[in-house]
Amino acid sequence: MEVKSVKERNTELMMHSVKFAKDEQARRKGQEILFKWPDIEKQLGEHKHIYVVDARLGSNNHTHRLWYDVIPPHTEEGQEWRGLGHRHTVEAIIYFLKGKGHSIIDGVRYDWGPGDLLSVPMFSWHRHVNDGDEPVLRIASTTGPLSLGLGQAVYEDERYPEFWIYAQEGEDARKTLIPGGGGSIENGKVGNNRAAEMYAEQVAFAMHEEQLRRDSKVLVKQKDLVFEPTAMGNLAYVVDPRIGFHAKALGVVMAEIPPDKRSGAHRHLYDEINLIVGGKGKVIVEDKTFDFDTLDVLSIPVFQWHQYFNTGTEPLRILGINTRLAMDNLGLSLTHQGEHADYV
């Protein structure tokens, strides 16, 4: 085996850093953008759960993923769940397209139907139940890839206690929304100086975080969405910390474009996945055009210009799920606005 000198290895590692962004641009250009509903539907009929945008399947999206799934009538996700359900250290969004049912999240019941959306607070135990005679069709998006990259992807499922990391440590460990939590908010207070105060704040941080998660909004009913004109067109913010959610990574907006009109054009440093919830249209992504229909999914590559056009006769509604909040918190947010929408 060839043994590299320290000098050779250093050069190789440095050039990896120098070249990475240029290589990444090429990978973004090669990213698959359009996922057609008829192809997804065919597979869903047999498998009930289809990953659509996922880095493990070759997507260049590093921060979130999206899948479709079906919950058959009068059953629940994770068929054998009876109590806790599951919890995970990812932020999760669920949008219901068909059917009706309820979820139990951190012990609270939420009833939902088509067009409703759940923002599941980080590490809260949850279950989703189909109460109706029709199958529930939904999409879910999580920050799984981001958590995996951070090495902090904990997924505790009541069916697999042998893989629990924290929940087996007792009732406190099971109730908390903080992995390994249950500490005292007061326990770090020693001394009367600025450093001691700062350290005590650090110790108290997670317990405070838990409270904020419990105070967060969880359910958004379709009828409560408020659309307002913006440079990008008519937008409703669905999940955002500025409207009562304790979201740090995953945000959601809904865009509405009337027939024969177009949205604004923009590009940004965050990942974006779109679900077409109504109507049909086309999107221009840099120099390529894609025609889409209801229930298709679009994965928009980082920092590529994109603009949407309604080519149908119905209002075009697009659910945009993005990791802008994660990038804000990393200090890596940038949005460039281009042409404005032509109808506001």
Ligand SMILES: [Fe+2]
């Ligand atoms: Fe979940």
Ligand SMILES: [Fe+2]
């Ligand atoms: Fe966008």
